[in-house]
Amino acid sequence: MNPPANFDRLARVYEWLEASTFGPLLMHARCTFLGDLRPCRLALVLGDGDGRFTTRLLAANPAIQINAVDASPAMLRALERNAGPNAARVRTYAADARTWQPPHADYDLVVTNFFLDCLTTEEVAGLATRLRTCVTPDAQWIISEFSLPPGPFGGLIARPLVAALYLAFGLLTGLRVRWLPDHRHALAAAGFTLAREQRLLRGLLVSELWILVPPSNPTGQASKRLL
Numbered sequence: 001m002n003p004p005a006n007f008d009r010l011a012r013v014y015e016w017l018e019a020s021t022f023g024p025l026l027m028h029a030r031c032t033f034l035g036d037l038r039p040c041r042l043a044l045v046l047g048d049g050d051g052r053f054t055t056r057l058l059a060a061n062p063a064i065q066i067n068a069v070d071a072s073p074a075m076l077r078a079l080e081r082n083a084g085p086n087a088a089r090v091r092t093y094a095a096d097a098r099t100w101q102p103p104h105a106d107y108d109l110v111v112t113n114f115f116l117d118c119l120t121t122e123e124v125a126g127l128a129t130r131l132r133t134c135v136t137p138d139a140q141w142i143i144s145e146f147s148l149p150p151g152p153f154g155g156l157i158a159r160p161l162v163a164a165l166y167l168a169f170g171l172l173t174g175l176r177v178r179w180l181p182d183h184r185h186a187l188a189a190a191g192f193t194l195a196r197e198q199r200l201l202r203g204l205l206v207s208e209l210w211i212l213v214p215p216s217n218p219t220g221q222a223s224k225r226l227l
């Protein structure tokens, strides 16, 4: 297993880098399903970075407790600063999420925003299989990611852009992964099913809400309640 990418030196400029390239769009993608997360009580946020989504989640849901995992201690310090007075409801873990063992078995929310793209498809599959055993039956998994839409926009714009992002993050953080994992296949194989999705920027960005496949519904079709 390769060492995790080192985002420490990006921690203080990460928000600025994002704002100067994608403006508010990544934040919009992260928060697509925020309004659906009010009933959640115990969240696991993996690769949480500087915690801007976590800060919004804490504000939107005053009852939620959050376990935040990131390999970068500097990112976790930024997260604690950003969480402000709500930081007491966040427990941070400086760890490699690929091998970290969650301390709870009843998470009702998992969040991976722009994190799965730091992993290979095999690593996402291993993670999803492990998480399957520590979530509640009604758990939701929120994912934001870059994606390659079909058609000329995908081939001519999205593909070179994603390749350039990988090149830049490879140079800046030592990230060894060079292409987007097939996270959909990995999550489905672990027993999760896609309930809702929203695409932005003509499909370059995708926000997804996954749930566990209901036992009464072995075909893997998402329930009508969520669709």
Ligand SMILES: C[S@@+](CC[C@H](N)C(=O)[O-])C[C@H]1O[C@@H](n2cnc3c(N)ncnc32)[C@H](O)[C@@H]1O
Pocket: 004, 005, 006, 007, 008, 030, 046, 047, 048, 049, 050, 051, 053, 069, 070, 071, 072, 075, 095, 096, 097, 098, 112, 113, 114, 115, 118
């Ligand atoms: C592209 S940033 C995304 C951060 C944040 N989720 C967001 O939406 O901006 C990826 C984050 O994942 C963390 N990371 C990368 N590989 C990791 C791993 N194997 N275990 C834990 N964290 C990791 C990095 O330190 C970084 O904070």
